[in-house]
Amino acid sequence: MKIKKILFICFAGLIISGCGTKDLDPSSFKNYTAKQILVGGEKAISRHEYSESVKYFEAIDALYPFDPESQQGQLDSIYAYYKAADHASAIAAANRYIHLYPEGEHTDYAYYMKGIVNYDKEQSLLHRFYPRQQENLDVSNLREAFFSFGELLKKFPQSIYAGDAEKRMYYIRNMLAQHELHIAEFYYDRKAYIAAANRASLIVKHFGGVPQAKEALKIMFKSYNALGVTKQAADTKRIFNLNFPKEKL
Helix, strand or coil: CHHHHHHHHHHHHHHHHCCCCCCCCHHHHCCCCHHHHHHHHHHHHHCCCHHHHHHHHHHHHHHCCCCHHHHHHHHHHHHHHHHCCCHHHHHHHHHHHHHHCCCCCCHHHHHHHHHHHHHHHHHHHHHHHCCCCHHHCCCHHHHHHHHHHHHHHHHCCCCCCHHHHHHHHHHHHHHHHHHHHHHHHHHHHCCCHHHHHHHHHHHHHHCCCCCHHHHHHHHHHHHHHHHCCHHHHHHHHHHHHHHCCCCCC
16 A cells, blocks of 8 residues: 555656656546646646646646646646747637637636737747838738737726737737838839828728828828829828828928
């Protein structure tokens, strides 16, 4: 009896320490409680062994799908995947949690992390290429981040993550507007005036109040003049002078 107890304690210590788990699959944890496995995974996170920690959370999900620890493990896995730079799995884990617990106590965190993953992924891309070829960048992840943060604010306005999400949305709006401005300038420089005016007008219509709106109106005015459409040019000039009275077109 004492030998069995000692062996159990030793193996429980192995789970918590995270040693020797590189080849473990969920069945390797079948003799241990959900709580023990969860503790092991969170210990791995505390040691910054994020890929390793995922194995624990996957084991809980496979062996104890209806235990409270499974729900916590699903939340922890979102963060673990994110820190392991496995963006696709992090977003998939967040989506799954949102689907399973749409009104859950911690669902705001899933929305927030979904936004963070897309936000950070896009930021690394923008910094890598900035300021070269901005007009060719795919900013779809940035738009997805904006949407996720927006869903968080709409569904959970009192969330502890709401303030940070709102700040990030403000920054994303500016980044998206800047991206559209680069494209409008790209078209204008190549005398594609219709495309330039249309792209600039998107900034004015959909990104109201951003700093880029001033330059967008200038591109619209110059493009309409180049095309000889005097009414649109006059309307644009009137709007510009109304919003920026100290700087006349």
